[in-house]
Amino acid sequence: MVTDIKDTACAVEAAAVMRLLPVRPRLLALGEPTHGEDALLGLRNELFRQLVEQEGYGTIAIENDCMTGLAVDAYIASGTGTLDEVMEHGFSHGWGTSAANRELVRWMRAFNDGRPSSERLRFAGFDGPLEITGAASPRQALTALHEYLASAGVDADLFPCTAEALDRLLGADAPWTEPAAMTDPARSVGQSARAARLRLLADDLVALLDAQTPHLITATSRDDWDRACLYGRTATGLLRYHYWMADTSTARMTRLLGVRDQMMAHNLLAVAARGPALVHAHNSHLQREKSTVRMGGTPLEWWSAGALVSARLGEEYAFVATALGTIRHQGVDTPPPDTVEGLLYALPADRCVIDPPRLATALGDTLPAPRVSPWFGYAPLDPAHLADSDGLVFVKDVPQSRCHP
Template identity: 75%
Template sequence: MATGIQQTTHSVEAATVLKLLPARPRLLALGEPTHGEDTLLEVRNDLFFPLIEQEGYRTVAIESDCIKGLVVDAYVTSGTGSLDEVMERGFSHGFGASAANRELVRRLRAFNDGRPASDQVRFAGFDGPLEITGAESPRQSLTALHGYLAAHVDAGLLPCGAYTLDQLLGTDDRWTEPAAMMDPSRSAGQSAEAEVLRLLSDDLVALLDAQAPHLIEATSREDLDRARLYGRTATGLLRYHFWMADASPSRMARLIGLRDLMMADNLLALADRGPVLVHAHNSHLQRDKSTMRMWDQPLLEWWSAGALVAARLGDGYGFLATALGTIRHQGVDTPPADTLEGLLYALPQDRCIVDARQLSTALGEMPSAPRVSPWFGYSSLDPAQVAAYDGIVFVKDVPQS
């Protein structure tokens, strides 16, 4: 069996990635099985930059706040701000503390320096302004959308004024109440004000679309695209807050699905402007249904952003999962031999790319149990899903960053 699997492996190079795919995808995604390990992000950087330099990919999108990501994009395209400021203000989930993410931003800025805007690489966060424990206020995105429209369309077309919007939004802490994730009654998402805001945000987005020809001419396509991002974020956040206030048993599954829907909408918008490289957790990018256990909840199931994008783009979406052998500093030791990771760990290479479909064939009828992780922060691959991957990047050992 080891010999059969060995024949499915290749060196970790960008050219290898493209050979696994039927055509160059518009969205090429690389997943990771855990967050916070710079070794995995260094592998990402080493794969992404040749694809930027040789294959014309011109957007890098990562699992981080889409609004904060505008700060990073301004830096890599025009040098706005300092690298220290950008790493502090431009990322969510603590990702700005990563040395590998810092190196990504630095290299993007160096690549863009002196290039015309049409040939620069853009940066994007594609997650909503969400954390596992809650969601941001819709104030920033909703007021930015309203301000853009107020500056460029007839005031009589606006569904409300800025003062009305401000009064309905109230204080931000009513939206970010930490207890709301565990106690739906603490959420403001189904208040009378929130219901009006959902209608107003829908009207503002409709007005944005109805005035698109004028807005492109009066501002730019870039400004219109940014306003659309604000619109998607505002409506997505208000929808998310609405269901945070729901007390039904399907509440958490719905919230997780809504988060990935926001991710998918952002990715599809990015793909409209050119080919995109994507990096996020495997569970947000795989084509099959994703599952997770959270707190005392039953097993949660949802369609990931990758599954939603693949349903729209077909072969225009490519996905490589990352698997790993050990993260010993987190208690993740040598994988059992009868798991997928155990079979890969027996290979001589420290790092390799595996042709997932060939691997699925090589596994044949051999039983392969999912690996059980002793650490909640790491998720192993499901052997039953291997055939739905385009490839697997395997990293044998992940040392402490």
């Protein structure tokens, strides 16, 4: 069996990944089974660098707040701000402390230095302004959209409200970001009268943006218009998310998980419209099958961003999953030999690229046992969905990460 699987394994290189794909996809997504491990992010950096240099990919999009990510893109494009500032303020989820993320930003900036704007790499966060503990206020996105339309000379009579009225409705940010609302719907303002009014206003502002597109692209620029579209998607997505935070039905968490991945999918489709892009996030956000999780003992499932994007783009979307052997500092030890990870762990290479259909053929009709992780932060492969990936990267051992001081 190990010999059969060994025949499917190649070195982790851009060329090996591209050989697995029928066409060069517009979105090439690399997943990871756990967050916060610089060894996996370093591998991402190496692979993405090769794909940029050899295959011409022009954007790198990661699971990061789409709004804060604008600062990273500005720094990479033109050196706006400093590397320290961008790492502190441009990353969500605490990922600005990652040495590998810092190296990615440093390399992208160096790559762009001296290049004409048409050849520069772009950076995008494609997650919403969301954390496990809650969601941001829609203030930043809504006011930025209103300001863009006003500064571009759109007739004031066409606006659904003034900037002052919008500010009054938004109110203080604290009620929007109340951490207790994640576990207690009664603490959420998402179904209040002012939130309902803001959802209508956000919809009208996005409709105004769409209706004025010919004027706006001429009066500002395509990049400015793209950014305004991002503000609109973010505002409407956040208000929808807050609405379901206030829900008391049994479908509440499923709705929240689904809304987040919808926001991700819409951002990825916008990135794809700009040109070929590389994507990095957790496997569960990029896979084609339904994502699952247990919360409070209740199983939940929803369609991931990858599934939504794949349904739209077909072969223009490709997903390469990552699996691993050990994360010993998190209590994840050598995988059992009767699991997919255990079979791959027996291979001699420290890391390799696998062709999933060939691996599935080598495994035969009897599926290996699913691996059970002793640590909640690591999601093993599901053997039943092995062939749903276009490629598989296997990393044998993940050493403990270091943070940038």
